[in-house]
Amino acid sequence: MTSSLELGPITRALMRNKLGVVLIALQIAFTMTVIVNAIDIIHDRTLKITSPTGMEEDDIFSIRSFGFDSSINAQVLIDEDLDMIRQLPGVVDASRVNAVPASGSGSSSGYAIEPGRRELTVPAAQYSVDEHALNTMGLTLVAGRDFTPEDVRRRTATETRSADQIIVSLALAEEMFPGEGLQAVGRTIYSAEDKPLRIIGIVERLQSPWPNATDWIVERSLMIPDVVIDNSSIYLVRTVPGQRDALMADVEERLAGAGYDRILMNNKSVAQMRTELYRMDTAMARVLYTVIGTLIFITALGIIGLAVFSINKRRKQIGTRRALGATRGGILRYLLVENLLISAAGVLFGAVLTIGFNIFLVRTFDIPRLDWYYAPLGMLVLLLLGQMAALGPAVNASRVAPAQAISPSH
Amino acid sequence: MFLYYVRLSMLSYKRNPVLSTLMVLAVAVGVGAYMVIFTLNYFMGGDPIPQKSGQLFHLQLDYGNPAIPDTSNQPQMAYVDTLALLDAPFAYAHSASSKFMAVLEPSNPDLSPFFVDGRGNTADFFTMFDVPFEFGGGWDRAADDTQQQVIVLSQDLNLRLFGGENSVGRDVELQGIHFTVVGVLDYWEPAPKFFDENNGAFNRAEEAYIPWSLIVGQQLRRSGNTNCWEPPKDSSFESFLNAECAWIQFWVELPTPDDQQIYADYLASYVAQERAAGRMQIPIEKRLFNVREWMAKREVQPDETRILSALAAMLLAVCLLNTVGLLLSKFLGKAAEIGVRQALGAHKGALFRQHVIEAGFLGAIGGVLGLGVASLGLEGVKILMGGERVNNEWMHLDLTVAAITIALAVISTIIAGLYPIWRACNVNPAIHLKAE
Structure with missing residues (x-):
């Protein structure tokens, strides 16, 4: 016991059982590759799933009303509906919008900082709203002002848009006027039709309706006070905290009872929209957690199985060592160091595989590169896992009585 | 002879139930998980109108x-x-x-x-x-x-x-x-x-x-x-x-x-x-x-299933590595029996066939259990994906997939068993006869 860890003898003994070592090391390497990359993917998806829309999400729901009686005066209907909703106790504000952030459907268009310069076009999500939208959504205005009732232009679908003032997200302002940020208030951008639009306000954050799309810069959006009078309306409602679910039912009931031929649909809270929008990401994360759990379980079983097997083969040898004066602690340490050496080989190979597989994922799919600490952390975790799995069999082995060295069985 | 070997395999399973069950479970989980992803890819990357897709x-x-x-x-x-x-x-x-x-x-x-x-x-x-x-x-x-x-x-x-x-x-x-x-x-x-x-x-x-x-x-x-x-x-x-x-x-x-x-x-x-x-x-x-x-x-096959198929392949690899180790333990544990059979005149070829069938037998049980794992997995994926707007009726095991599952289990277990089988067939009978 001069060399404290007995690395020399352990290594030489291991070399006699190459296959057992290779089997365990390979399992550890593959397990590490899958686990580390899976956690990277889960982390990426979780960031997506939890990314904020900029709204007071917990207290907001929307409902779509679709009138199908052609005698309905759409403008009257919209005003009646909104007045009714805003007067309900517990409602903070309500607005009619063309699209809801995180709902999955909406419209986008291209904008440029000079007319006629299509090559400068920046795509942005477009919310057509009234003067209640900012308050209803609960957005944070960081520069300029909100829309006033005088800013809002009403028109039918076939009339040309005349609204010429906009509120943009900070991300869009920075994209179009780099370095100006909040100073972009007062600047003018041009629509795809080359119509000037003056920025009167900037909100801190406003996500597009499809923040799950990978090829879309999620926070480039603008609001324009352009209300298209139409039988199809999306009402957005913000309630005081805790009243949302009750008001969702109440509002739908009252709209249905208002005496118009209409269909009410998509009565959903922002939370429900998020669940649907990110369903694939949530599913992916859960599948990956299952894969990780299964792998850890199987690899641990494999380590235990082979440890038990190799210890059983060496019962005589262990008994002999005990008879020659090796302590229980010595046996235990020998077996744990043995496992550590095998695991170390495994995680070293695993680190190479992990990074290789990550490079493949980064190149082939839209997966972020691993942060530097992922691979070392994965190595540490698997070394610990190996030690934990080997601990049971090793403790058992250390209990082998010296007398077993001479027992005839085994 | 085949049935005799199958019977021997069953006896061998009973003699070593824990080790054998571990092996079967490893095969079932590995193959089952792989088949969940395989099914998703098989349909999502499949041809929805094979009789005409070229026209x-x-x-x-x-x-x-x-x-x-x-x-x-x-x-x-x-x-x-x-x-x-x-x-x-x-x-x-x-x-x-x-x-x-x-x-x-x-x-x-x-x-x-x-x-x-x-x-x-x-x-x-x-x-x-x-x-x-x-x-x-x-x-x-x-x-x-x-x-x-x-x-x-x-x-x-x-x-x-x-x-x-x-x-x-x-x-x-x-x-x-x-x-x-x-x-x-x-x-x-x-x-x-x-x-x-x-x-x-x-x-x-x-x-x-x-x-x-x-x-x-x-x-x-x-x-x-x-x-x-x-x-x-x-x-x-x-x-x-x-x-x-x-x-x-x-x-x-x-x-x-x-x-x-x-x-x-x-x-x-x-x-x-x-x-x-x-x-x-x-x-x-x-x-x-x-x-x-x-x-x-148009890349209709989502990235998710393609990433998962790579991960599932590695999961299967880990399960099979496990199987190699477990089969090695199992077959080497049978050294005495093998020694006796050899001493009584069994050819290496016969021993080889016997153990291939034993590995295949374990693989087949693993495959059948794997079908269960796969259908559970697919049900889970269905629940996660939701079926309101998305059509998920195709997410089930059809006969082709079931047959592939069993075949994959049997073949991969036999491949995993080749080295352990080779080792088992090369036991020196004399040593083990003496030890008995």
């Missing part, structure tokens, strides 16, 4: 605004080109279609009005895509030209409106317009929804089908994606129709390579003529894509 072609034209690179490579077609190509001087079957939404007011007073997810399509749509009918059929090209108010219902919608009976000839009121039912579809949910992958490759098929010309003729509420690379002149419907906006799926059936060449040439000349007129300034090389090519180009 149905999706058209893509040289769209986009040269100043805005992002606008090239449009998957859909603009209205003006659709009209021109529907008029092309060929007898080939062709189909233009697009989605719409409409309020359906049931004549049955017990039902309240509801929204219908519909498709406008030209007459050939049904025959081109082998759409199955339960009652009646589609309409003819004359009905397209004259904007006849006829409608084909999906099986589900027919069940909802008419209790599933033959409703041909009945009246359906959509958006205040009266339609006559001419056909009712049988169950039809192709996955991927190849004829309109652009609007959700795994979304459910529409509930109602009407002549496509009515979407414009009656100015129905269009749904589905619309992409413009030049803004319409003004907000009028007329300007929208004439604008550089793509919103229509266009397919043509070209049975032979000659037909494909003729049509490709025709398209090239059409594009050249439009280019001369100032449109279609971003040239593309390929304008005709058969079903498989189009599914591949």
Whole structure:
């Protein structure tokens, strides 16, 4: 016991059982590759799933009303509906919008900082709203002002848009006027039709309706006070905290009872929209957690199985060592160091595989590169896992009585 | 002899139940997990219309605004080109279609009005895509030209409106317009929804089908994606129709390579003529894509399943490495028995066969359990994905997949067992006879 860890003898003994070592090391390497990359993917998806829309999400729901009686005066209907909703106790504000952030459907268009310069076009999500939208959504205005009732232009679908003032997200302002940020208030951008639009306000954050799309810069959006009078309306409602679910039912009931031929649909809270929008990401994360759990379980079983097997083969040898004066602690340490050496080989190979597989994922799919600490952390975790799995069999082995060295069985 | 070896395998299982069960479970989990992902890939990357996928072609034209690179490579077609190509001087079957939404007011007073997810399509749509009918059929090209108010219902919608009976000839009121039912579809949910992958490759098929010309003729509420690379002149419907906006799926059936060449040439000349007129300034090389090519180009198979298939392959590898180790323990534990058999005159060949069958036996049990793991896994995926908008009925184990699962389990266990078997067959009988 001069060399404290007995690395020399352990290594030489291991070399006699190459296959057992290779089997365990390979399992550890593959397990590490899958686990580390899976956690990277889960982390990426979780960031997506939890990314904020900029709204007071917990207290907001929307409902779509679709009138199908052609005698309905759409403008009257919209005003009646909104007045009714805003007067309900517990409602903070309500607005009619063309699209809801995180709902999955909406419209986008291209904008440029000079007319006629299509090559400068920046795509942005477009919310057509009234003067209640900012308050209803609960957005944070960081520069300029909100829309006033005088800013809002009403028109039918076939009339040309005349609204010429906009509120943009900070991300869009920075994209179009780099370095100006909040100073972009007062600047003018041009629509795809080359119509000037003056920025009167900037909100801190406003996500597009499809923040799950990978090829879309999620926070480039603008609001324009352009209300298209139409039988199809999306009402957005913000309630005081805790009243949302009750008001969702109440509002739908009252709209249905208002005496118009209409269909009410998509009565959903922002939370429900998020669940649907990110369903694939949530599913992916859960599948990956299952894969990780299964792998850890199987690899641990494999380590235990082979440890038990190799210890059983060496019962005589262990008994002999005990008879020659090796302590229980010595046996235990020998077996744990043995496992550590095998695991170390495994995680070293695993680190190479992990990074290789990550490079493949980064190149082939839209997966972020691993942060530097992922691979070392994965190595540490698997070394610990190996030690934990080997601990049971090793403790058992250390209990082998010296007398077993001479027992005839085994 | 085979049955004798199978019996020996069963005895061997009983003698070492824990080790054997661990092995079977490792195979079951590895193969089961792999088959879940395999099934997803098999269907998502599969061919939804194998009998015709080489003859149905999706058209893509040289769209986009040269100043805005992002606008090239449009998957859909603009209205003006659709009209021109529907008029092309060929007898080939062709189909233009697009989605719409409409309020359906049931004549049955017990039902309240509801929204219908519909498709406008030209007459050939049904025959081109082998759409199955339960009652009646589609309409003819004359009905397209004259904007006849006829409608084909999906099986589900027919069940909802008419209790599933033959409703041909009945009246359906959509958006205040009266339609006559001419056909009712049988169950039809192709996955991927190849004829309109652009609007959700795994979304459910529409509930109602009407002549496509009515979407414009009656100015129905269009749904589905619309992409413009030049803004319409003004907000009028007329300007929208004439604008550089793509919103229509266009397919043509070209049975032979000659037909494909003729049509490709025709398209090239059409594009050249439009280019001369100032449109279609971003040239593309390929304008005709058969079903498989189009599914591949549009990457309908989600990244998720492709990533997972790599991960599942590694999971399977870990399980098999495990199996190698466990088989090694098991077979070496049998050294004494092997020694006896050898001493009694068993050839190495016979021992080899015996152990291959034993490994295969364990693999087969693992495979059967793996089927259970796989169907549980698929149910789990179904729950996670939700089935409201997305069609998930294809997510099940069919006979092919079940057979592949068992075969994969047996073959991979035997491969995993080769080295342990080789070691077992090379036991020196003398040592073990002595030890006994």
